[in-house]
Amino acid sequence: MKRILTLSTAAVLTLGAVTASSSAEGDLAAHGWVGTWAASPAAGVANTPQGYPNYSIRNVVHTSAGGNQARVRLSNTFGTAPLTFGHVTLAVADTGPRAAGGTMRTLTFGGQSTVVVPAGAEVLSDPAWLRVPADADLLVTTYVPTPSGPVTYHPLAQQTSFFTRAGDFAAEESGASFTEQTAVWHYVSEVDVRGPARGTVVTLGDSITDGAHSTPGANRRWPDRLSDRLHGRLGVLNAGISGNRLLLDGAASGRNALARLADDVLTSGDVRTLIVLEGINDIQQNPHQTDPAMIVSALRQIVAQAKTQGIRVIGGTLTPFKGWKIYDPTLEKTRQAVNAFIRTSGICDGVVDFDAAVRDPADPLAMLPAYDSGDHLHPNDAGYQRMADAVPLTLL
Numbered sequence: 001m002k003r004i005l006t007l008s009t010a011a012v013l014t015l016g017a018v019t020a021s022s023s024a025e026g027d028l029a030a031h032g033w034v035g036t037w038a039a040s041p042a043a044g045v046a047n048t049p050q051g052y053p054n055y056s057i058r059n060v061v062h063t064s065a066g067g068n069q070a071r072v073r074l075s076n077t078f079g080t081a082p083l084t085f086g087h088v089t090l091a092v093a094d095t096g097p098r099a100a101g102g103t104m105r106t107l108t109f110g111g112q113s114t115v116v117v118p119a120g121a122e123v124l125s126d127p128a129w130l131r132v133p134a135d136a137d138l139l140v141t142t143y144v145p146t147p148s149g150p151v152t153y154h155p156l157a158q159q160t161s162f163f164t165r166a167g168d169f170a171a172e173e174s175g176a177s178f179t180e181q182t183a184v185w186h187y188v189s190e191v192d193v194r195g196p197a198r199g200t201v202v203t204l205g206d207s208i209t210d211g212a213h214s215t216p217g218a219n220r221r222w223p224d225r226l227s228d229r230l231h232g233r234l235g236v237l238n239a240g241i242s243g244n245r246l247l248l249d250g251a252a253s254g255r256n257a258l259a260r261l262a263d264d265v266l267t268s269g270d271v272r273t274l275i276v277l278e279g280i281n282d283i284q285q286n287p288h289q290t291d292p293a294m295i296v297s298a299l300r301q302i303v304a305q306a307k308t309q310g311i312r313v314i315g316g317t318l319t320p321f322k323g324w325k326i327y328d329p330t331l332e333k334t335r336q337a338v339n340a341f342i343r344t345s346g347i348c349d350g351v352v353d354f355d356a357a358v359r360d361p362a363d364p365l366a367m368l369p370a371y372d373s374g375d376h377l378h379p380n381d382a383g384y385q386r387m388a389d390a391v392p393l394t395l396l
Contacts, residue, residue, distance in 0.1 A: 033071070033269040035200040036063040036132065038190040038237035039157070040264045042244075042254040044078035044150030045186075051083065051148030052186070056170050057163040058097045058141040058178050059188045062219045064227040065235035066134035067195025069127045072107055074142065075189040076117040077263070081149035083117045085109075085142055087170040090128055090191075093137035097162040097175030104173050105130050119149070122189065122263075132193050134232035140188045141170040154185040155252055156207065156242040158216045161185065183216075190237070192269040199272035200235040201226070201396055202265045204257060204302070206281050208319060208387075209240025213373035213380060220381045225388030234272070234396060239264040245281045246298040247289060253281075258298055266309050273396045274306050277316035277354060283334050284321060284377075290330055292337035296345075299338075303347050314395050315348035317355040319387075322366035323376030332365060350395040357390035358383050 039061075072090055076083040088107040091099035107125040109115035117123050132138065145168070162178035163186075169177040203209050203223040211221030227236040239260075243253030254260060257278045265274055276299065282289040289295060303313045317339040321327055339355055342348070358379060360368040367376060371383030379387065 031194065031196065031198060033192045033194055034065055034197045034235040035202070035237040035269040036065045036067070036191050036193045036235045037061045037138070038239060038268065039154035039185045039188070040239045040241050040254060040260065041075045041077040041152045041189055042154050042241045043252045045153050048151045049149065051151050052144055053147045054145065054167055055163055055165055056141060056143045056168060056178070057161065057186045058139050058175065059161045059185050060093060060159055061138050061140060061185070061188065061191060062159070062224070063132060063134055063136050063138060063191070065193055065195060065197035065232045067132050067193030067197070068129065069194040070130050070132050071127050071192050072125045072140055072188060073122055073190040074117065074187050075122045075152045076119060077122065078152045079119045079149045081119055083148040084144060084146050085115050085117065086145040087113060087143040087168050088125065089141045089170045090130060091139045092130070092133065093139050097139070097178035099139055099173045099175065101173065103130060104171055106171060127194070132195070135228070138191060140191065142187050143168040143170045151186055156210050156212060157183055157185045158211050158214055158221070160217060190268060193235070197232060197235050199270050200237055200268060201273045201275065202237045202239050202268055202271050203275045203277070204265055205240040205277040206244040207240065207242035208378060209238060209277055210242045211240070211384065212242055213375070213378040214384055215381055220384055222384040222387040225385050226391055229388060229393060235269070237268055243281060243285070244278065245285065246278050246295055247282050258301055261302055261305060265306065271309070271311050273312045273314060275314045275316055275352065275391070276302055279338055280318045280321065280335065283331050284324065284326055288331060290334050292334050292341065295338050296341050299342070300347060312349045314350045314352055315342040316352045317342050319354050319379070320359045320365055320367045321377045322363070350392070352391050354387050354390060357386050
């Protein structure tokens, strides 16, 4: 498990005194910390041996739950040297890189505006008083003043963010200096809020959970659609990484799901339910895993480790992939065996039959064309909506 540097009690008290109107900044009842957004660190950006010195990067992220306070987690998981954040801000987004008026907050770490993150570690900011809406965009802006090393990032954002190479513009409300765009999220891995939500749902998966082939900028991944159904009653965190596997690591697809479970699920804010949809890449990627017992063993471990933390676990069946470029009967047999285990083993607290939700009744080994993005593996927006609709809210 990576190291997480946390704030001191004194720092919380100091920050709480920053504004005398803290109790008036919102009238939402505040409970414990819950996750409102996440993106699992997947890799270090190739060819960034010096990092991004003198860059300000404005990440656009989308909330699930709202609240009156927020805190941000930043990651140097795949860094090889200490990383200095010289200035970090949080704001509610207006349009593009522009912040909504009056919402810009400078974040502190143990009461300090600068923090050094060791290689392989994460840091969690002090709480900031900010009225965070549910189902809205936030701006998390980082300024790194010095060379660091490979930049930790999440490759498949399906969201446009912004940056400038010209210095510290983290607190710039207008966003005018952020003239360059990026399609990935850098450094930021989670945003938590304190508000009315009663806990967090984490979705652990691969590209299908990450939202591959969903409409960019529209928040139409199936976890987003699930969040829409929950109306902010629970936070929803997306721990999907495109290409991720249960059993093997990938160069750009992150550590295997078991290796990242503690960091991406178990240490998130007040997790009450975990939905697991992993295994299709173990089957279809090289080297192919055609022994279902190996996949089942990994799934058993995920369930066991989550339950030791008191987390309810929901198993998701693997969706059809007939017509995908490497599909064959042997791989299909493995998928069917894994799905039979998920449906009948009873090790989970519930099952979401994603397979049944999106398959073609006329050809059950294939995805219904209306739900198919066209590559016969990834759903389209309608398919992701169908997956979200298949989740019984009573299980969460």
